[in-house]
Amino acid sequence: MVFEMKHITKTYDTVVANDDVSLHLNQGEILSIVGENGAGKSTIMKILYGLEKPDSGEIFVGGKLQRFHNPSDAMAVGIGMVQQHFMLFEQMTVAENIVFKNELKKGPFMDMERTVETVRQLSERYGLKIDPAARIADCPVGLRQRVEILKILYQNANIIIFDEPSAVLTPLEVEALLETIRGLAKAGKSIVLITHKLQEVMAVSDRVYVMRQGRVVAERMAADTNMEELAMLMVGHPLASYEIDPPKPGATLLETKGLSLVENGRQVLSGISLRVNAGEIVGIAGVSGNGQSELIRCITGLEKSTGGQVLVGEKDVTNRSVREIRDAGLAHISEDRYVWGSAPEGTLEENTLMARQDEMPFSSRGVIHPRAIREYAQRLIQGFNVKASSPAQKMRELSGGNAQKLIVAREMSLDTPVLICCEPTRGIDIGAMEAIHSRMLQRREAGAAILLVSSELTEIMSLSDRIYVIFEGKIVGEFQRGSMDDKHLGLLMVGGSIEHE
Amino acid sequence: MNNERNWRRTLLGVVDTVTQPLIAVLISLLLGAVVILIIGKNPLAAYGSMIRGAFGKQVYLMNTLKRATPIIMGGLAVCMAWRSGYEAMGGEGQMILGAMAAALVGYYLPAPGWVRILAALLAAAAAGALYSTLSGWLFERFDVTFVISTLMLNYIANYFASFLCNYPLRDPEANVYQMQNAQTGELPAGATLPPIAKGWVHWGFVLAVIAVIIVWFLFKKTSFGYKSRMGGLNPRFALYGGINARRMLYLVMILSGVMAGLGGAFETLGSKSRYVDQMIFSTGYAWTGMVAALLANMNPIGTLVASILLAGLAVGSSQLMLMDIPLEVCNIIEGIITLFMSARMIRIAAGNIRRRKQAKGGGEA
Numbered sequence A: 001m002v003f004e005m006k007h008i009t010k011t012y013d014t015v016v017a018n019d020d021v022s023l024h025l026n027q028g029e030i031l032s033i034v035g036e037n038g039a040g041k042s043t044i045m046k047i048l049y050g051l052e053k054p055d056s057g058e059i060f061v062g063g064k065l066q067r068f069h070n071p072s073d074a075m076a077v078g079i080g081m082v083q084q085h086f087m088l089f090e091q092m093t094v095a096e097n098i099v100f101k102n103e104l105k106k107g108p109f110m111d112m113e114r115t116v117e118t119v120r121q122l123s124e125r126y127g128l129k130i131d132p133a134a135r136i137a138d139c140p141v142g143l144r145q146r147v148e149i150l151k152i153l154y155q156n157a158n159i160i161i162f163d164e165p166s167a168v169l170t171p172l173e174v175e176a177l178l179e180t181i182r183g184l185a186k187a188g189k190s191i192v193l194i195t196h197k198l199q200e201v202m203a204v205s206d207r208v209y210v211m212r213q214g215r216v217v218a219e220r221m222a223a224d225t226n227m228e229e230l231a232m233l234m235v236g237h238p239l240a241s242y243e244i245d246p247p248k249p250g251a252t253l254l255e256t257k258g259l260s261l262v263e264n265g266r267q268v269l270s271g272i273s274l275r276v277n278a279g280e281i282v283g284i285a286g287v288s289g290n291g292q293s294e295l296i297r298c299i300t301g302l303e304k305s306t307g308g309q310v311l312v313g314e315k316d317v318t319n320r321s322v323r324e325i326r327d328a329g330l331a332h333i334s335e336d337r338y339v340w341g342s343a344p345e346g347t348l349e350e351n352t353l354m355a356r357q358d359e360m361p362f363s364s365r366g367v368i369h370p371r372a373i374r375e376y377a378q379r380l381i382q383g384f385n386v387k388a389s390s391p392a393q394k395m396r397e398l399s400g401g402n403a404q405k406l407i408v409a410r411e412m413s414l415d416t417p418v419l420i421c422c423e424p425t426r427g428i429d430i431g432a433m434e435a436i437h438s439r440m441l442q443r444r445e446a447g448a449a450i451l452l453v454s455s456e457l458t459e460i461m462s463l464s465d466r467i468y469v470i471f472e473g474k475i476v477g478e479f480q481r482g483s484m485d486d487k488h489l490g491l492l493m494v495g496g497s498i499e500h501e
Numbered sequence B: 001m002n003n004e005r006n007w008r009r010t011l012l013g014v015v016d017t018v019t020q021p022l023i024a025v026l027i028s029l030l031l032g033a034v035v036i037l038i039i040g041k042n043p044l045a046a047y048g049s050m051i052r053g054a055f056g057k058q059v060y061l062m063n064t065l066k067r068a069t070p071i072i073m074g075g076l077a078v079c080m081a082w083r084s085g086y087e088a089m090g091g092e093g094q095m096i097l098g099a100m101a102a103a104l105v106g107y108y109l110p111a112p113g114w115v116r117i118l119a120a121l122l123a124a125a126a127a128g129a130l131y132s133t134l135s136g137w138l139f140e141r142f143d144v145t146f147v148i149s150t151l152m153l154n155y156i157a158n159y160f161a162s163f164l165c166n167y168p169l170r171d172p173e174a175n176v177y178q179m180q181n182a183q184t185g186e187l188p189a190g191a192t193l194p195p196i197a198k199g200w201v202h203w204g205f206v207l208a209v210i211a212v213i214i215v216w217f218l219f220k221k222t223s224f225g226y227k228s229r230m231g232g233l234n235p236r237f238a239l240y241g242g243i244n245a246r247r248m249l250y251l252v253m254i255l256s257g258v259m260a261g262l263g264g265a266f267e268t269l270g271s272k273s274r275y276v277d278q279m280i281f282s283t284g285y286a287w288t289g290m291v292a293a294l295l296a297n298m299n300p301i302g303t304l305v306a307s308i309l310l311a312g313l314a315v316g317s318s319q320l321m322l323m324d325i326p327l328e329v330c331n332i333i334e335g336i337i338t339l340f341m342s343a344r345m346i347r348i349a350a351g352n353i354r355r356r357k358q359a360k361g362g363g364e365a
Helices: A039-047 A070-076 A094-099 A110-126 A141-154 A169-186 A197-205 A227-235 A290-301 A323-326 A350-355 A368-382 A400-412 A430-445 A455-463 A488-493 B001-037 B045-055 B059-085 B092-106 B111-140 B146-166 B203-221 B223-233 B234-240 B244-273 B285-295 B302-324 B326-340 B344-361
Strands: A005-013 A013-023 A030-034 A055-059 A065-067 A079-082 A159-163 A189-196 A205-214 A215-221 A252-263 A266-277 A280-285 A307-312 A330-333 A416-423 A450-453 A465-471 A474-480
Touching: A005 A039, A013 A030, A013 A215, A030 A039, A030 A169, A030 A197, A030 A488, A039 A159, A039 A189, A039 A430, A039 B146, A039 B203, A065 A110, A070 A079, A079 A141, A079 A197, A079 A252, A079 A307, A094 A110, A094 A141, A094 A330, A110 A141, A141 A159, A141 A169, A169 A189, A169 A197, A189 A197, A197 A227, A205 A227, A205 A488, A215 A227, A215 A350, A252 A290, A252 A368, A252 B344, A266 A307, A266 A450, A280 A455, A280 A488, A290 A323, A290 A416, A290 A450, A307 B302, A323 A330, A330 A400, A350 A368, A350 A400, A350 B223, A368 A400, A400 A416, A400 A430, A400 A465, A416 A430, A430 A450, A430 A455, A450 A455, A455 A488, A465 A488, A474 A488, B001 B045, B001 B326, B045 B302, B059 B092, B059 B203, B059 B223, B059 B302, B092 B244, B092 B285, B203 B223, B203 B244, B223 B234, B223 B244, B234 B244, B244 B285, B244 B302, B285 B302, B302 B326
Parallel strands: A030 A189, A030 A205, A079 A159, A159 A189, A280 A450, A280 A465, A330 A416, A416 A450
Antiparallel strands: A005 A013, A005 A055, A055 A065, A205 A215, A252 A266, A252 A307, A465 A474
16 A cells, blocks of 8 residues: 555535545556546545645555645655646756756756756656657647656656646547556556546546545446446436426527637537527536537637527627627526626625616616615515625625525526526535526526536436537537436546447 | 615725725824934924925915825826726826827917817827827737836837927027926916916816816716726626626726826916926826825725825925925835835725624624
8 A cells, every 4th residue: 555545524614625535545556536526536636745734634655644734745755746737837848847846966057968868768767758858838738748747757756646637638648648657557656547537547547436525435446347337426316306397399599500619729619509499498518628618608709709600599699799699688697606707896786787787777878876776786685585784795705605696696687588507506505506496497487598507417417408418529419308317428428428338 | 774874884985995094194104203213303393394384384285285186187097097907007108298288289279378278188188098098009909018018108208208398399488508407388378277266276176176076976876987897806707797898998098098198287287387398207296196096995085185195295295304304314204104005904904804893793694
């Protein structure tokens, strides 16, 4: 056993990120930790790497109890971590980056010859091909990751943690990475791989932990399990579905035709065609980071698409301004309530007024009517049971759930034919969640067309009349309510197929 | 009952904006006292003569208000831009061009006096607005940060004005051998902003106070004010809500430039009666205005109060020389006070105290 973590618990404010987590790693083993976003897998590894301190629990490395105050402490006992976001100096060479902080010196100066030679040897020993003299700025992402790995090897790490290493890579680079990981294990290194991509897990790991809601819910030998089982364990059993009447067929109110987006040469969205009809909730299921955010930004006018069309009602609103798209009859609960959905330093009044500031009765000829604004804010606060002391208090003083309810109240009160709900219940308590869900169902009854994006599969499954599955910027499946179980959906979401059934 | 609570909130808000600068002044006066003690003078006597020198007599008070006039306008220019999230510092350049435009139109336009005044004010507003728009355009089109563009444009404006009044537009009647700055021709009698009454400050001050009220109205009572505030608090939220960021940028920059340009015109038309080389640059009106605006947390009324205080500080500290306190020490004291007043920590501390009180009050929610 190269390390063992016992009964680790970690809370942030009121959220329990890790709840009594125990795990261990054996010599030369490739261990995967899988789970949905927010399941706590990154947190537990940050604790192991000294980036976060646990509230309770113990860490043993090489049999000895350790207490890490920062990553240097972890590094000193041979633990290295390849972060999702690389920490490299763009303007320096590969070799310089690798030896950073442990430079080889000749007198007071850096010994460049010896540095390049050492780096070259290191790269040959582990079969990680790089050019020591290349500038980082000229290296593609896959190579940069290789530099990160060499940096850790140079510091004599025995335990290497990879945090979502394939998230930024092209499929070909992923192949090379998996090969690298296998090679490192063969060379005697012990590996921890954090991911939610199950093919990779099955391709390289010896053993797998599944985490959900801060806990380890299962431990499997890779040989004894399969993607279906892991997907099932990751997602958990669905909540009891809401009793929903079958949808009454209505006109198509929101439609995209071949919507595409190329960003920095990367195809983020490829030809997305979907439609949402009146009186229908349509879910987009997918592991986050597969293009959902970009899709919604392209539909709502926050980002310009590079191909295809968006129609709201009969109107073509492709790449129009946010104002025009909203005026065409669309409201939008954004995925991040403090980044897009509100001004935390603004008052509740100011936050409820957004998008209506130029309408009667809130203003006429550019002059606002504070009384009407206050009454409106009060009405929304009461109508949606937002716990607040006054409409003049600041948004950031509300709890996450109440802030979210206020945003939902604002957007729903616009009474638009189309409503977009992105992660409408992320990070909020069950009470607020159910309140928001029942509002969504009410709007559906009233004939609105609702597009729901959520990384919570259970939320998608319980609310949607129809589900599209998105994977790597493509729609990979479309299902009617009840024709699909979460196991299959989960599999599609991670790029698997169901043809062999 | 609810109304009562709102009233209290408003009142608290007013008290807030006024007390914070006052606390800052008090603390900084204490520090200044230490400096005065070190050079062996009586701080109380020194401060007494400072206050008297700034506000004690009508002449002094009028002097203070005269000095405050361009500072207020510079402060309003900062309020406009910064509240919307554009941290532009081009007030100085805009003020210089405004002052120069007013001096030229007032001097060369063949028209009756009051027409010259109106035309001069318009020209100054336009000059400020155009110059301010230029930095807005550089930001929007080429991503040039405001700090860089506005600071550089300030130099360009100053040297351009300097060139004009040294060469092509130099006052032919001014004595070339006199040891003084170059200047443009003097405005004819009817073409300047007269004093409100005999021995009083010129009308520019009144116009500045009117500008304060207008800006206050814009901020508090218009949807433009709402949009600019939202853009300043969270630009993404504003975008998401459908506010046209580009339109807001230019509107805000134009209004901000108008304020600064008029500030320059008031100084020309009310005080100097001509453009004198370095008249805006060396006095630091625009920067003092920025301090005033920061101090008042971009509240226009607070900016008015802070501008008068800061102007009084400058006028009053010159009185210290009469007590044999060297000019340098006067400047140090002025610097300490300005520095301390502009320190954000005071506002943060005040905020913390308030929050702690609220936490204690608890339960209300």
